[in-house]
Amino acid sequence: MVFVALGATDEIGASCHFLKINGTGLVLDAGTHPEEEGPASLPHLELLHENPDWHVDHAIVTHAHHDHIGALPVLIQQFPHAHIHMTKATRALADLLLPASARLQRRRLREGSSTARPLFSEKELEVFSYLYLTHELEDEFDVTGLRGRTPIKARLFDAGHVLGAAGVFLRFEEEGEERRIFYSSDTNLRPQSIIPGGAYPEGPIDVLLLESTLGADPEAEQTTRKTEEKKFAEALRRTLERGGAALVPVFALGRGQETLALIDRFKRRGLIPDVPVYTAGSMRAIADLYDKTRFSTPRLNPEFQVFGVPQKRLPRSQNGMRKALAEPSIYVVGSGMMFERTISNELAQMIVEHEKHGIFLVGYAREDAPAGRLLEAAEQGKGTEAVINRARGPQPVHCDVGRFRFSGHSHRRDLIRLVERLRPRKVLLVHGEEKARAWMADNIRFFYPEIEVLMPELGEVVRL
Numbered sequence: 001m002v003f004v005a006l007g008a009t010d011e012i013g014a015s016c017h018f019l020k021i022n023g024t025g026l027v028l029d030a031g032t033h034p035e036e037e038g039p040a041s042l043p044h045l046e047l048l049h050e051n052p053d054w055h056v057d058h059a060i061v062t063h064a065h066h067d068h069i070g071a072l073p074v075l076i077q078q079f080p081h082a083h084i085h086m087t088k089a090t091r092a093l094a095d096l097l098l099p100a101s102a103r104l105q106r107r108r109l110r111e112g113s114s115t116a117r118p119l120f121s122e123k124e125l126e127v128f129s130y131l132y133l134t135h136e137l138e139d140e141f142d143v144t145g146l147r148g149r150t151p152i153k154a155r156l157f158d159a160g161h162v163l164g165a166a167g168v169f170l171r172f173e174e175e176g177e178e179r180r181i182f183y184s185s186d187t188n189l190r191p192q193s194i195i196p197g198g199a200y201p202e203g204p205i206d207v208l209l210l211e212s213t214l215g216a217d218p219e220a221e222q223t224t225r226k227t228e229e230k231k232f233a234e235a236l237r238r239t240l241e242r243g244g245a246a247l248v249p250v251f252a253l254g255r256g257q258e259t260l261a262l263i264d265r266f267k268r269r270g271l272i273p274d275v276p277v278y279t280a281g282s283m284r285a286i287a288d289l290y291d292k293t294r295f296s297t298p299r300l301n302p303e304f305q306v307f308g309v310p311q312k313r314l315p316r317s318q319n320g321m322r323k324a325l326a327e328p329s330i331y332v333v334g335s336g337m338m339f340e341r342t343i344s345n346e347l348a349q350m351i352v353e354h355e356k357h358g359i360f361l362v363g364y365a366r367e368d369a370p371a372g373r374l375l376e377a378a379e380q381g382k383g384t385e386a387v388i389n390r391a392r393g394p395q396p397v398h399c400d401v402g403r404f405r406f407s408g409h410s411h412r413r414d415l416i417r418l419v420e421r422l423r424p425r426k427v428l429l430v431h432g433e434e435k436a437r438a439w440m441a442d443n444i445r446f447f448y449p450e451i452e453v454l455m456p457e458l459g460e461v462v463r464l
């Protein structure tokens, strides 16, 4: 068995892994890098073309975040005969989010904010959508390739994380023995506000392909959801009661809906005043999908409807935004890391210099992203400058800045617990910055010295 990471494994970039198992070629996820554009955002699919022995029979997409699905249309362009597998909910999200991505790529080229030609068109996506094969959670399906020497069976396990998200369990025979592989993808062992914690196969397994997003975040494991909720409600209340606006940057899929559910609960319990909540873009359509699937996908409370949470559409003009900001109000908008050319970045520039406002982060924020730079400046004290937008230059940070741990990812102790539960012979660490993977590796080696831990690099051929 051969494993090759086709995307960077030492950051949250394009997730894409290739497995060659007894003649069958499998791709797990086909994501794009969130900050790159055009060909630079893609995983290194050319590695597959360079090796005559490598081909793609089946691809399994774990969930609809762009860093896992954004390059799927390009994978299909290059390997049109590949069978594509996912959950039903992920397919519904893909049919919404991939065309939105095609439109955004076209708009950026037209407006001159990008020179990259769109990677795919809406028309192509309409055809591709018919190729997606959907599966119920835990149902077994076949992923054996044409030249496969042994049958390979796959099952999708609920990953927690976001609507539709699944881990991938593979089993096949090799030299008369059954081999088992589990790919965690992005996973959350614990319940959030809407989505329950993940479900996992029984150990022991041979190989665990494990995410490590929060491996370098010691605070995440020291907080509890309850105390974070309390702190978040208090921070919102303080800002709103002094007439300020609260910006809550979120990932449009997942964190956005979970945050709306939380704010709704705060309002109903009287923990925060009943002020307008603004949302924008695809978040509203995603909320609708969360609601439509609430009886057919894992939920904590199937009766709860995200779209039922009163929300207003954010005005797109600077003037309209300024008017909205003049009143106490909450903005639940993307992107979560406040990348440039997103609404949260635009709003943050308008908010950051004013003492009465607040910016509250509720998800993962990389240090070198605008949200990470804002946090760092805020920790150094009021008035410290931060670069939210490079064209605009440094701005003094006077608003309240808070960070609350509601990540859709498991904290690192839980990931170690998952290792304990699955009892793999080998762990391959992916999807995490260098120090995150290093902490995970050290701890797995310390607690389970019998487990071999590998940190594959991009393009490295790992024989398992």
Ligand SMILES: [Zn+2]
Pocket: 063, 065, 068, 161, 186
């Ligand atoms: Zn994800």
Ligand SMILES: [Zn+2]
Pocket: 012, 015, 065, 067, 068, 186, 431
């Ligand atoms: Zn991810």
